[in-house]
Amino acid sequence: MVRKNLTHGLVIILCSLLTAINFSFTIDQKPDLLIIGNDTLFLRSFPLEDLGFEVRPFRSSDIYVPNLDCLREYQATWKVIDKKLFLVEIAKDNPSHDKVDIIPFFEANHYNPIVINGLVFADWVTIELSTYPKNYGHWGCYDKARKKRKWKKTLAFEKGVVVYSRYRSDK
Known part of the structure; x- marks a missing residue:
């Protein structure tokens, strides 16, 4: 009887450890x-x-396998110009860092982008961003809605327009 209880206890502990290890190895x-x-x-x-x-920006080929640090297979660059967000x-x-021709890419997905001076205005973006606190282990901005912690917002966009900014680019 004692041996059976010990076996059940070890199985529960082993399952708990395996579950905990699985969560600790997510890829940023x-x-x-x-x-x-x-x-x-x-x-x-x-x-x-x-x-x-x-339609994805890049399709995986049989030869190229995406890196684990970028499973999306691309990196987008965004710029704030005159309080508007542009792709x-x-x-x-x-x-090789191949580039996508952005306007045909949007059109292939049946989306007519607003183009200003050759850049795509991000009119679909409504988001509140916050910076990670110092010594948190990450650096950058993230979407507040996707995190449980309540940190002060740093930057907010509504339909691609800056509606709130604590960011000072003149530091």
Whole structure:
């Protein structure tokens, strides 16, 4: 009887440990880039993914396997110009850093982008961003809605327009 209880206890402990180990090895994805003034920040929220496009910027081939740090296979660059958010480029996450022709990519997904001076205005982006606190282990901005902690918002966009900013690009 004691042996049976001991076996059950060991099985429960083993299952608990295996579950805990599984959660501790999640992979952090390569961030998008957000340019504000002369500064470049890591954007750990992926606004392009919110559109849910069926046609992806890059298709996996049989030869190239995406890196585990960027399973999306691309890195987008965003820029704030005159309090508006623009998609500047989409680059493949490989040594050649191939670029996507953005406007045909949007049109292939049946989305007519607003183009201003050759850049795509991100009119679909409504998001509140916060920076990670110092010594947190990450650096950059993330979408407050996707995190449970309550940190002060740093930057907020509504339909691609800056509606709130604590960020000072002149530091």
